[in-house]
Amino acid sequence: ILNVEQSPQSLHVQEGDSTNFTCSFPSSNFYALHWYRWETAKSPEALFVMTLNGDEKKKGRISATLNTKEGYSYLYIKGSQPEDSATYLCAFHTGGFKTIFGAGTRLFVKA
Amino acid sequence: EAQVTQNPRYLITVTGKKLTVTCSQNMNHEYMSWYRQDPGLGLRQIYYSMNVEVTDKGDVPEGYKVSRKEKRNFPLILESPSPNQTSLYFCASSFSIGTSGRAQETQYFGPGTRLLVL
Numbered sequence: 592i593l594n595v596e597q598s599p600q601s602l603h604v605q606e607g608d609s610t611n612f613t614c615s616f617p618s619s620n621f622y623a624l625h626w627y628r629w630e631t632a633k634s635p636e637a638l639f640v641m642t643l644n645g646d647e648k649k650k651g652r653i654s655a656t657l658n659t660k661e662g663y664s665y666l667y668i669k670g671s672q673p674e675d676s677a678t679y680l681c682a683f684h685t686g687g688f689k690t691i692f693g694a695g696t697r698l699f700v701k702a
Numbered sequence: 703e704a705q706v707t708q709n710p711r712y713l714i715t716v717t718g719k720k721l722t723v724t725c726s727q728n729m730n731h732e733y734m735s736w737y738r739q740d741p742g743l744g745l746r747q748i749y750y751s752m753n754v755e756v757t758d759k760g761d762v763p764e765g766y767k768v769s770r771k772e773k774r775n776f777p778l779i780l781e782s783p784s785p786n787q788t789s790l791y792f793c794a795s796s797f798s799i800g801t802s803g804r805a806q807e808t809q810y811f812g813p814g815t816r817l818l819v820l
Contacts, residue, residue, distance in 0.1 A: 597744075625808060634706075634792065634811035635745075680744065682809075688752055689760060690735065690809070694744035 593617050595683045597693035604671050605701055611667045612696040614681030618662035625682040626655055626666055629695065635680055638666075671700045704729045706812035708793050714818045715783055723778045723815050725793030732798040734776040735760070735809065736768065738789040745792065751776055752798065783819045791815045 596615045604610050616624065623642045627635040639648040644659040652669045668675055678695040706727045715721055727734065735750040737760075747760030751770040765787055767779040776795075780787060794809040 600742075634813055635809075636811070637808040640808055682745075688733075688750055688758060690747055690750070691761075692737070692745040692747075694742060 593683065593685070593691050595681060595691050595693040597679075597681060597696050599696060600694070601697040601699070603699045603701065606672060608671050608700075609667070609669045610671055610698070611665050612679065612698075614664045614666070614683075614693055616662050616664075616681070616683040616691075617685075618660060620685040621659045621662075621683075622687075623684040624657060624664050625684070626664070627680040627682065629678040629680055631677070638679075666696075668698070671698070673700045673702045676700045704810070706793055706795055706810050708791075708812035708815050710815060711813060712816050714820065716820050717784055718782050721780050721783060721817075723780075723791060723793075723817070725776045725778065725812060726774050727776075727793075727795040727810070728774065729795065729797075729810065730773065731795035731810075732773070733809075734770065734793065734795045736766070736776070736778045737792045737794065738762065738787075739792065739814075740789050748778070748791075783817075785819050787817065788819045789817060791817060 598613050625640050626638040629635040639655050641657040646657040648655050654667045657664045678697045680695045681693045683691045709724045732753045736748040737745040746762045748766050749768040751757040793812040796809040797807045
């Protein structure tokens with residue numbers, strides 16, 4: 592079974608802090624990596640899809656980078672706000688039909 | 703409104719009593735999938751379907767069945783539920799990419815079904 596790991600498991604920051612977390616995945620047979628944001632009592636919602644080594648994506652204060660050769664992606668949040676509190680999930684595709692999710696990083700932003 | 707719907711949203715049942723959780727999408731997506739979410743484990747894929755009448759096992763298929771008779775619907779069936787199937791279940795759908803369908807676009811998730819098996 593392919594393994595996708597996310598770190599840290601949880602993170603507590605103050606409002607205004609910038610933060611980042613990691614998704615590690617197998618570097619062979621890479622096709623795409625997705626980041627999702629999952630708020631408590633809601634459904635996961637898509638943030639980014641990344642397919643090329645060196646990809647950088649940005650949406651407002653949130654950005655992500657991708658390194659397929661070494662098998663990792665970073666998600667960055669600049670100037671964290673309380674509304675950023677959520678679980679951030681990454682999902683790995685090999686180009687087959689399966690989707691493999693990491694366990695997520697749970698972010699708490701204190702006002 | 704484009705959406706994935708699941709029913710029921712909450713269900714308490716007893717061991718051995720067959721149940722079905724329905725999933726429907728109105729976006730004409732080829733790919734549909736079921737996941738379960740357990741604390742500390744993230745989302746684990748149960749079954750997926752690449753298109754009508756085409757389904758395959760994910761990483762945790764034991765104790766579950768699915769069918770895909772129509773493009774929009776992908777029900778999850780628990781023939782004989784057991785307490786270890788107590789979980790939060792999500793259905794998701796997406797377009798497939800290319801003629802082989804061997805990759806998926808971003809997935810859209812349903813609202814989740816919280817199941818308790820006593």
